[in-house]
């Protein structure tokens with residue numbers, strides 16, 4: 001097909017024509033909205049580096065989740081900031097920890113909402129690393145036991161899905177075993193299978209107060225230049241029992257999402273992380289870009305690359321736009 005017989009512009013002439021041949025669909029049903037839960041009551045504390053996002057106490061999280069679900073967003077993802085941090089992160093698996101309390105309340109009060117919990121230790125450890133530290137590094141195998149305990153405590157509180165984000169080797173298997181042995185074989189695992197050591201997590205570490213007190217996360221999170229390694233990580237998690245594999249961050253890693261889409265049949269999730277959110281917000285607040293169009297375009301790009309599910313702080317904004325038509 002060659003010009004002038006073929007003219008691509010013919011199918012772009014009206015919105016109805018464009019909609020008819022549109023290849024990628026973006027609806028709120030693909031989105032997950034993250035929430036940061038803090039102890040206390042009546043707390044709704046703005047997060048400086050993430051305008052429009054808040055640290056919420058359980059009562060406020062309930063209000064927020066009702067709005068989110070009412071907008072057609074099926075799921076929220078919970079992060080917790082504990083009362084006290086210690087080197088072992090022991091509040092992470094406390095029966096009445098923040099995430100456990102929030103999960104139980106949300107499942108009780110917001111009928112039909114999916115509650116996904118982030119399984120990690122960095123918000124709970126005094127050193128801010130994602131596991132047990134010894135001799136200056138995170139000890140892999142000792143950490144697995146804690147991660148399994150955390151996931152199990154979330155399932156007991158009523159979580160619909162657990163999402164390990166720590167990047168320890170073997171953690172999906174450890175969590176799957178713990179869930180299966182305790183009658184939670186029906187609870188899926190969304191593993192942060194391909195999680196890079198990214199500077200785009202900066203604003204999140206303020207939000208979750210989880211900046212490492214020494215060193216960085218490069219000995220467990222992936223090296224950004226690596227693509228083949230993403231296939232190995234995803235294969236491992238799949239074989240260990242992951243139900244959904246996640247790529248994180250999203251916008252600088254669209255090639256990775258695309259690659260996994262071609263290699264695997266499992267659902268793929270992508271996390272549009274805090275830094276990606278803050279950049280768009282900051283430019284929009286300066287009047288440099290049209291926020292709502294950029295948000296739609298960025299989320300559509302992530303879907304087009306091959307993501308089934310997108311975890312994004314823009315979920316509410318996009319769902320409102322979608323609803324308004």
Ligand code: PBG
Nearest residue numbers: 120122165200201204273274275
């Ligand atoms: C915890 C975790 C992080 C994010 C999700 N889970 C931070 C990190 O690894 O430092 C980042 C999310 C975001 O930036 O929005 N391990």
